[in-house]
Amino acid sequence: MTAEKQAVTITADTHPFLNGLWKQNPVFVMVLGMCPTLAITNSVRNAISMGLATTFVMVVSYGMISAIRKLIPKQVRIASFIAIIACGVTVVDFLVKAISIPVYQALGAYIPLIVSNCLTLERAEAYAGKQPVIKSMLDGLGMGLGFALALTCLGMVREVLGAGTFLGYPVLGSHFEPWVLFLLPPGGFISLAMWLLFFAWRKERAAKLAAAEATQ
Amino acid sequence: MTPATVLAVRTSPHAHAPRSVEKIMANVVFALLPICVYAVWLFGISALALLIVTTAAALATEQMFCRAGDKRSSIGDFSAVITGLLLGLTLPPALPLWMGGLGAFIAIGPGKMVFGGLGFNVFNPALVGRAFLQAAFPVAITTYTPAKALDRFTEFIPSTLAWPFMKAAPITEWMVKVKVDGFTGATPLMLQKFDHVTTDPWSMFLGERAGSAGETAPLLILLGGLYLIIRGMMSWRVPLAMLLSSVVLAQAFHMSDPARYPGALFVLFSGGLMLGAMFMATDPVGSPVTSRGMWIYGILMGTLTVAIRFLGGLAEGVMYAILLGNALSPLIENVTQPKTYGERRKAVAK
Amino acid sequence: MSSPIIPGPAHAPSAANSIRMVRLLGAVSLMCGLLIVATNILTKDRIQSNQETITRESVQELLPGIKKQVTYGLEPSGELKVLTGATGEGKKFFAGYDGTGKLVGVVIEASERGYADVISALYSYSPATQTIIGFKVIDMRETPGLGDRIKSDIPFLANFKGLDAKVENGKEVHNITTVKHGTKKNAWEIDAISGATISSRAVGRMLQKSVQDVTPVILKNLDRIERGN
Numbered sequence: 001m002t003a004e005k006q007a008v009t010i011t012a013d014t015h016p017f018l019n020g021l022w023k024q025n026p027v028f029v030m031v032l033g034m035c036p037t038l039a040i041t042n043s044v045r046n047a048i049s050m051g052l053a054t055t056f057v058m059v060v061s062y063g064m065i066s067a068i069r070k071l072i073p074k075q076v077r078i079a080s081f082i083a084i085i086a087c088g089v090t091v092v093d094f095l096v097k098a099i100s101i102p103v104y105q106a107l108g109a110y111i112p113l114i115v116s117n118c119l120t121l122e123r124a125e126a127y128a129g130k131q132p133v134i135k136s137m138l139d140g141l142g143m144g145l146g147f148a149l150a151l152t153c154l155g156m157v158r159e160v161l162g163a164g165t166f167l168g169y170p171v172l173g174s175h176f177e178p179w180v181l182f183l184l185p186p187g188g189f190i191s192l193a194m195w196l197l198f199f200a201w202r203k204e205r206a207a208k209l210a211a212a213e214a215t216q
Numbered sequence: 217m218t219p220a221t222v223l224a225v226r227t228s229p230h231a232h233a234p235r236s237v238e239k240i241m242a243n244v245v246f247a248l249l250p251i252c253v254y255a256v257w258l259f260g261i262s263a264l265a266l267l268i269v270t271t272a273a274a275l276a277t278e279q280m281f282c283r284a285g286d287k288r289s290s291i292g293d294f295s296a297v298i299t300g301l302l303l304g305l306t307l308p309p310a311l312p313l314w315m316g317g318l319g320a321f322i323a324i325g326p327g328k329m330v331f332g333g334l335g336f337n338v339f340n341p342a343l344v345g346r347a348f349l350q351a352a353f354p355v356a357i358t359t360y361t362p363a364k365a366l367d368r369f370t371e372f373i374p375s376t377l378a379w380p381f382m383k384a385a386p387i388t389e390w391m392v393k394v395k396v397d398g399f400t401g402a403t404p405l406m407l408q409k410f411d412h413v414t415t416d417p418w419s420m421f422l423g424e425r426a427g428s429a430g431e432t433a434p435l436l437i438l439l440g441g442l443y444l445i446i447r448g449m450m451s452w453r454v455p456l457a458m459l460l461s462s463v464v465l466a467q468a469f470h471m472s473d474p475a476r477y478p479g480a481l482f483v484l485f486s487g488g489l490m491l492g493a494m495f496m497a498t499d500p501v502g503s504p505v506t507s508r509g510m511w512i513y514g515i516l517m518g519t520l521t522v523a524i525r526f527l528g529g530l531a532e533g534v535m536y537a538i539l540l541g542n543a544l545s546p547l548i549e550n551v552t553q554p555k556t557y558g559e560r561r562k563a564v565a566k
Numbered sequence: 567m568s569s570p571i572i573p574g575p576a577h578a579p580s581a582a583n584s585i586r587m588v589r590l591l592g593a594v595s596l597m598c599g600l601l602i603v604a605t606n607i608l609t610k611d612r613i614q615s616n617q618e619t620i621t622r623e624s625v626q627e628l629l630p631g632i633k634k635q636v637t638y639g640l641e642p643s644g645e646l647k648v649l650t651g652a653t654g655e656g657k658k659f660f661a662g663y664d665g666t667g668k669l670v671g672v673v674i675e676a677s678e679r680g681y682a683d684v685i686s687a688l689y690s691y692s693p694a695t696q697t698i699i700g701f702k703v704i705d706m707r708e709t710p711g712l713g714d715r716i717k718s719d720i721p722f723l724a725n726f727k728g729l730d731a732k733v734e735n736g737k738e739v740h741n742i743t744t745v746k747h748g749t750k751k752n753a754w755e756i757d758a759i760s761g762a763t764i765s766s767r768a769v770g771r772m773l774q775k776s777v778q779d780v781t782p783v784i785l786k787n788l789d790r791i792e793r794g795n
Binding site: 064068071072073075076079080083084086087090091094095097098100101102105162163180183184 | 583586587590591594595597598599601602605606609612613616617620705709710712
């Protein structure tokens with residue numbers, strides 16, 4: 001409860017879009033939605049597609065949730081949120097299939113799983129269920145794009161190291177020995193750990209600098 | 217703080233005589249040296265270079281992590297040397313040197329120092345490094361070369377000298393040049409698994425076969441292990457339990473279907489079972505301390521080894537068997553704690 | 567959430583409240599259902615044609631130079647049936663014809679359990695010479711860098727240019743088998759990829775079973791397939 005309250009007070013004084021994109025990045029700061037983060041980031045293309053699909057679901061369903069937020073009784077809010085999110089996911093499922101079959105095959109079972117991505121429900125509960133429509137959609141857009149950004153960061157590390165390519169184009173020359181590990185599930189954990197380490201190190205350094213300035 | 221007090225945090229049974237980490241570790245190095253020498257004799261300067269690179273990289277990584285963590289340097293306790301040597305001994309001799317170095321970095325860094333250094337790691341560091349390499353470079357780590365190749369003391373295997381992060385040169389031409397009769401680039405285990413050709417256990421006992429640098433000399437491994445056991449620096453229960461259980465299980469399989477499963481001697485002398493049972497399963501950090509626990513731990517690993525070899529998709533299973541054993545050892549230790557004096561079962565107390 | 571949206575004790579919802587909840591949930595579900603149905607209607611044709619295009623392109627790739635394709639369905643009774651689309655359930659194969667209407671070959675669907683999951687593939691077969699003339703993996707989950715080389719390894723794919731698949735009296739003359747890398751001697755053997763024996767063997771088994779299954783039917787109905795009806 002206290003953590004939630006805190007989140008709300010933080011969101012109140014920052015722009016909802018920038019908040020999701022960077023300040024409270026769903027993957028690097030809140031560490032939410034780990035299932036797709038680890039599972040489908042083995043290429044940049046998959047990561048971007050998954051990120052965009054999630055963004056779409058979040059923007060559309062948060063708009064709807066926010067629009068009817070005053071009508072929803074408290075006792076059934078989770079059920080209504082899930083129904084609306086699941087509807088958005090099904091629509092995305094059809095759309096991706098209609099746009100590109102290869103992308104659909106690559107994302108496989110993970111599109112239906114957007115509905116169980118805890119990020120989508122968390123933002124519906126913490127934000128869209130309480131805020132006006134435009135702000136909620138902006139929050140969905142920011143969180144979704146922040147998620148896409150994080151997935152792309154992971155996908156970049158994994159594709160470049162694991163296959164020597166970026167978006168399918170070879171970038172490390174033909175003699176590079178690919179680290180197959182990064183295409184396999186453990187590679188997802190290792191690259192996520194490396195990114196989290198990098199952000200933790202940056203944060204610690206910033207805190208140290210601030211402390212040093214304060215004492216001067 | 218003296219090194220002796222660093223190690224003093226231990227559950228019973230306590231060692232009777234005060235023995236320092238350095239002394240035990242140095243003795244393990246002595247026990248490993250004959251195996252290293254024999255590996256170099258069999259596989260030439262490529263194996264020598266690989267062992268030097270893995271050991272040097274292990275030491276450098278340990279030093280680097282100690283410095284980054286503002287800790288007293290721990291490279292003097294020989295444990296990094298052992299990790300480096302063991303890693304080198306479990307790798308195929310033709311592996312590019314940069315991969316060996318990377319493996320040693322992973323072994324010591326994420327495998328040991330991240331947990332807090334010697335004594336805190338969950339898994340055997342050398343095997344963590346090897347598992348990483350196996351997953352990252354599945355082709356390079358299954359490219360084996362024949363033992364006693366021509367010119368092995370004057371020429372490197374071409375793949376050894378690959379540029380860092382670059383593909384290794386193909387070794388097909390080199391294989392033709394040094395071809396030992398009928399060699400196909402497969403270890404006895406691979407031959408058995410994929411082509412149903414069983415190698416004679418006696419020739420495997422002598423070690424003149426393809427394989428990882430240090431796994432092909434059962435006799436020297438056995439002697440090294442015995443030396444450590446006799447000096448009381450290593451538990452005899454774990455290797456005995458592991459070897460015995462794998463032999464028994466393999467023999468049972470063999471008797472059920474002799475055409476499909478090789479015999480007990482083959483299982484004993486092939487692959488890294490001997491090296492794993494003597495030098496890696498016995499790592500005091502990763503194994504339970506209770507004697508009942510040691511038996512369970514050893515039997516578990518022996519059974520897993522045979523199960524992976526016979527029933528799984530891989531030709532060799534020692535590495536994963538030991539890593540799984542390491543993961544389970546805290547649990548084993550927990551359920552095999554001896555009863556304290558005066559402790560009774562709850563039902564009786566009621 | 568600390569502040570209740572609806573005033574009143576949350577633990578004892580009144581009857582009116584319950585009816586309101588049910589009504590609202592019903593309305594939400596109805597709205598979602600309508601949205602899903604609408605999207606389905608709008609995208610159905612696109613999805614169908616996308617899947618068709620993918621299959622047709624693969625067939626084209628396996629039988630270069632063909633101008634016309636006919637899809638045949640294989641009934642459980644052993645009868646052939648011309649299908650209108652290239653997708654759908656059931657066993658089927660695709661016959662390809664050149665500009666003059668002459669049969670170039672047929673492309674057959676096959677699948678088999680590999681190292682990690684089912685490998686599904688298409689292969690082209692020439693009834694005139696009774697050989698397999700091409701092979702393409704459609705879907706698989708084999709280990710990257712090892713097993714997945716069955717899709718791209720050029721020496722391995724060269725196995726399928728003229729692989730003997732002769733059938734006599736409804737039985738294969740020589741079973742297609744996968745042999746150890748570098749030991750291929752006969753036209754019905756597949757030279758395995760070194761280091762990817764399990765995946766290579768799965769391909770061998772897949773072809774052996776499928777040739778045994780499908781080619782006798784093709785040869786029996788060859789006149790009909792040559793006419794394209």
